[in-house]
Amino acid sequence: MKAKDALGRRGEEIACAHLIDAGFHVEARNWRCPVGEIDIVAREGPELVIVEVKTRSTDAFGHPFEAITPAKLRRLHLLGAAWVAAHEGGRRRPFRVDVVGILCASSGEPTIEHLRAVV
Amino acid sequence: MVAHTLSVALLGMTGAVVEVEAHIASAIPGFQIIGLPDTALSDAKDRVRAAAANDGCPLPAKKIVVNLSPASLPKQGSTYDLAIALAVLAAEGAIDPSSIAGVVHLGELSLDGRVRPMHGVLPAIVAGRAAGYRRFVVPRGNEDEARLVPDVEVTTVTSLRDALIRHGAHLDPEVVEPLVLAPRSEVAAATGDLSDVIGNPDAVEALIVAAAGGHHLFLLGPPGAGKTMLAERLPSLLPDLEPEASLVATSLASLAGRPLTGLVVRPPLESPHHTSSAAAIVGGGSKVIRPGAAARAAHGVLFLDEAPEFASAVLDSLRQPLESGTITIHRANAVAHFPGRFQLVLAANPCPCGQFGTSDIACTCTPIARRRYLARMSGPLLDRIDLQLRVERVTTAAIRVAGDGGMAVTSAEARQRVEAARVVARERLAQTPWRTNSEVPGGWYRSAKRRPAPRVTASIDRALERGTLTMRGYDRVLRVAWTLADLDGSPMPTRDHVGWALFLRRSVSA
Numbered sequence: 005m006k007a008k009d010a011l012g013r014r015g016e017e018i019a020c021a022h023l024i025d026a027g028f029h030v031e032a033r034n035w036r037c038p039v040g041e042i043d044i045v046a047r048e049g050p051e052l053v054i055v056e057v058k059t060r061s062t063d064a065f066g067h068p069f070e071a072i073t074p075a076k077l078r079r080l081h082l083l084g085a086a087w088v089a090a091h092e093g094g095r096r097r098p099f100r101v102d103v104v105g106i107l108c109a110s111s112g113e114p115t116i117e118h119l120r121a122v123v
Numbered sequence: 124m125v126a127h128t129l130s131v132a133l134l135g136m137t138g139a140v141v142e143v144e145a146h147i148a149s150a151i152p153g154f155q156i157i158g159l160p161d162t163a164l165s166d167a168k169d170r171v172r173a174a175a176a177n178d179g180c181p182l183p184a185k186k187i188v189v190n191l192s193p194a195s196l197p198k199q200g201s202t203y204d205l206a207i208a209l210a211v212l213a214a215e216g217a218i219d220p221s222s223i224a225g226v227v228h229l230g231e232l233s234l235d236g237r238v239r240p241m242h243g244v245l246p247a248i249v250a251g252r253a254a255g256y257r258r259f260v261v262p263r264g265n266e267d268e269a270r271l272v273p274d275v276e277v278t279t280v281t282s283l284r285d286a287l288i289r290h291g292a293h294l295d296p297e298v299v300e301p302l303v304l305a306p307r308s309e310v311a312a313a314t315g316d317l318s319d320v321i322g323n324p325d326a327v328e329a330l331i332v333a334a335a336g337g338h339h340l341f342l343l344g345p346p347g348a349g350k351t352m353l354a355e356r357l358p359s360l361l362p363d364l365e366p367e368a369s370l371v372a373t374s375l376a377s378l379a380g381r382p383l384t385g386l387v388v389r390p391p392l393e394s395p396h397h398t399s400s401a402a403a404i405v406g407g408g409s410k411v412i413r414p415g416a417a418a419r420a421a422h423g424v425l426f427l428d429e430a431p432e433f434a435s436a437v438l439d440s441l442r443q444p445l446e447s448g449t450i451t452i453h454r455a456n457a458v459a460h461f462p463g464r465f466q467l468v469l470a471a472n473p474c475p476c477g478q479f480g481t482s483d484i485a486c487t488c489t490p491i492a493r494r495r496y497l498a499r500m501s502g503p504l505l506d507r508i509d510l511q512l513r514v515e516r517v518t519t520a521a522i523r524v525a526g527d528g529g530m531a532v533t534s535a536e537a538r539q540r541v542e543a544a545r546v547v548a549r550e551r552l553a554q555t556p557w558r559t560n561s562e563v564p565g566g567w568y569r570s571a572k573r574r575p576a577p578r579v580t581a582s583i584d585r586a587l588e589r590g591t592l593t594m595r596g597y598d599r600v601l602r603v604a605w606t607l608a609d610l611d612g613s614p615m616p617t618r619d620h621v622g623w624a625l626f627l628r629r630s631v632s633a
Contacts, residue, residue: 067184072151103151122151 011108015059016043019104022116023055037086040079045087052099054084059106068105069119077101077122126213126220129227129256130191130206131247132198135412135452135459136374138250140227142192143203145210150186156207158191161199161410170201170232171208178236178284179294183215197456199410201231202241205260208232208283209290222290227251230262233302236283240264240304245377248272249370260286263301268383271373304382317356318531322521326353329512329627331537334360335544336606337559339445339467339507341430344514346477350470353514354394354426357468359534361390361423362542368422371462375419391423393465397432401440406452406461417441418450418461430469431499438504441467445507448562464562467508471497481516509561509599510627544609560606565598568605575604579618583625592625600624 020030023046032045044055056076058068084099100121108114125146131138141158154168175182189207191198206228213220229247231239244265251259252275261269263279270277280286281301288294320327326342330353333340340357342350364372364387372387395404395416402408406415417425425441427433444450444463452459473479474493479486486493505511525531548560557563567573577584583600586592592600603624604616613620 063184067152069184070152077151119149119151 011059011061012057015106015108015114016057018059018106018108018114018116019055019057020044022104022118026118028053035087037083037090039082039086042080042083042087052084052088052097053102054080054087054099055102055104056080057104057106059108061108061110063107068107069103069117072103072122124214124216124220126210126223128206128210128213128223129225129251130203130229131227131251132196133243133247133250133378134457135406135414135461136246136371136378136418137460138247139193139196140251140254140256141196141198141203143206143210143228144190144192145207145214146188146190147183147211147214148186148188152184152186154182154187154189156189156191158194159197160191161197163201164191164198164203167201167204167207167232170204170234171211173234174204174232174236174283175208175212177234178282178287179297180212180217180284180287180292182211185215187211187214197410200241201239202229202243202247204232205230205238205262205280205283205286209286212287212292213290218287218290218292225256226258226260227256228260228286229265230260230280232283235299237299237302238262238264238280238282238286239302242380243374243378244268245271245370245383246374248275248277249374251275260289264303267385268373268377271370271383271386315352315356315359317359317534317537320349320352320356320531321525322517323349323353323514326512326514327532327537329510330357331360331532331540332603332606332610332627333357333466333468333510334537334541335560335610336509336548336603337466337561338509338603338606339469339561341469341471341505341508341511342514343471343473343512345479345481345516346472348514348516350514351428354424354428354468354470355392356534357424357426357466358390358392360537360541361466362538362545363388364390364422372422375414375421375461378414379419391420392426393417393420393423394426394428397427397429399433399437401434401437404437405440405444405450405463406459407454409454410456412452412454412457412459414461415450417444417463417465420465421462423465424468425465426468426470428470430471431496433499435499435501438499439501442504442507445504466561469500469508471500473497480513483516506593506595507599509603511629512627540610543612544606547609547612548606560602560609563602565595565601568598568601575601575616575621579616579621581618582622586625591629596628600628603627 028046028048030046035042043057046053058071060068080101088097103119103122105117106114127144130141130143132141172182209223213223233239240262244261245268248259258276260278263281266279282299344350369386369388376387393416404415404417406418448464450461450463474488475496476487478484587597604620607620608616
């Protein structure tokens with residue numbers, strides 16, 4: 005496994021733990037469909053949440069959130085719709101998109117930032 | 124978190140204070156400027172981000188929204204950079220928002236964080252002061268100019284870091300080379316002395332009259348008669364600008380992008396080339412409305428050499444400022460006003476070949492060509508010119524006299540006479556808004572209290588009846604007569620003064 009993929013995996017583990025601590029119920033991880041992949045699908049209370057996890061080892065190339073481009077956001081919303089279509093039996097359900105940014109230096113505690121309902 | 128600070132949007136000579144608000148939200152990072160910015164102002168996003176990162180205080184990776192209020196006012200240029208950077212960093216908590224509130228910040232940021240000097244600092248500060256603000260932060264490169272405005276507290280900064288420290292940020296001071304405006308090699312304004320003029324005593328006298336009363340002047344004569352020489356010496360006869368006029372002239376010089384080291388105290392001389400467009404003369408521009416030559420000549424002299432060579436539309440565009448004293452420029456997004464109280468000096472040859480009326484060389488122009496040539500200056504324009512004078516070629520006799528140290532008038536002597544005459548006029552006009560005879564509306568000198576006796580005005584009364592003088596022309600002759608009386612120290616114009624004033628107005632057409 006390449007180093008960047010390993011970092012991504014690790015970031016997703018950290019994000020998952022963070023979400024569960026925050027009272028989320030994780031439904032699925034790395035769900036794939038032709039449009040792409042959802043990192044984490046979770047529920048907060050009744051609300052469906054599509055979570056994108058962005059992990060970086062340093063902010064020398066920008067903050068993790070800066071990698072969330074408008075195009076990526078658009079794809080996340082499409083992915084959310086695809087998940088709903090596949091799992092909710094044709095019913096339309098509202099969902100929101102959250103982004104978890106993790107700065108994961110080689111030593112020390114990672115910093116976790118969680119943005120809710122990004123548009 | 125929201126922070127506010129202030130900047131100034133300049134529109135011509137006037138400016139509106141613009142409130143710069145910054146809001147920082149926890150969302151996908153982004154930088155948005157709203158409130159009708161133009162492209163240069165939208166680019167502030169990148170300049171501010173780079174300057175902040177390179178000067179020790181990077182912007183947060185959050186969503187930044189900067190609003191420029193009033194939102195309906197179009198805003199141009201890069202001079203909001205400093206205000207935007209400080210508002211954003213105050214919203215982020217790097218400095219205390221209360222420290223920047225109520226302070227007007229001006230200046231563009233370079234990518235390394237230094238603050239670039241800008242054009243128009245002086246009018247911007249004057250506008251801010253007029254809106255009731257007293258504290259200004261300006262680029263170090265504009266320090267000399269900013270200090271010219273009285274009753275304001277001006278702080279100069281070399282860099283964003285410098286500005287942040289002054290607003291209480293905990294940063295280490297860093298000494299950087301301040302950015303300065305490129306010094307422009309001023310063309311030496313060698314206006315020369317009036318005593319250089321040989322012969323033409325009538326024209327010299329008319330020049331003194333023009334200076335004393337602020338009258339417009341038209342010089343007609345063959346090439347080599349010394350029209351240009353005379354006109355260029357007019358500013359040297361004018362008294363120093365008064366404080367208010369000086370501030371206006373300095374503001375215009377600042378807007379025109381001339382480096383300033385002090386107040387402009389001598390009346391400016393503008394002599395645009397005859398290929399100039401109307402926009403070059405009165406001012407224009409689609410986004411930033413810049414002052415033209417006529418505005419830059421405010422409180423000074425606008426000299427149009429070879430006046431018939433100017434496009435007639437260009438000449439006629441001067442009619443409005445000549446009457447109202449202000450220049451109004453309408454563009455799609457705004458209306459700008461500039462001061463337009465200048466003294467107009469026109470010079471022209473009598474015909475395309477220039478020889479008409481001279482005794483030595485025959486004119487080769489057809490009568491129709493001659494007539495067309497001078498007709499390019501429209502009647503309404505010439506009607507606004509009080510002094511219209513023929514200038515003749517210098518004769519050998521005059522050169523002899525001048526060589527013997529004859530009776531040439533020096534600029535200093537003439538200026539003394541001009542200043543004395545202006546004092547007399549000022550006393551008479553003390554209770555009025557006017558300062559010189561040329562500004563006085565016609566009716567004032569015709570009113571019963573000041574009207575000269577019918578015996579005195581007989582010559583112009585007759586000219587008016589015959590229709591050779593318009594009503595406006597009548598008023599103008601009367602004004603010139605008053606200036607002549609002021610120069611002579613006479614309490615009222617005499618018959619000679621009126622007769623001479625009429626000659627000075629009509630010698631061209633006669």
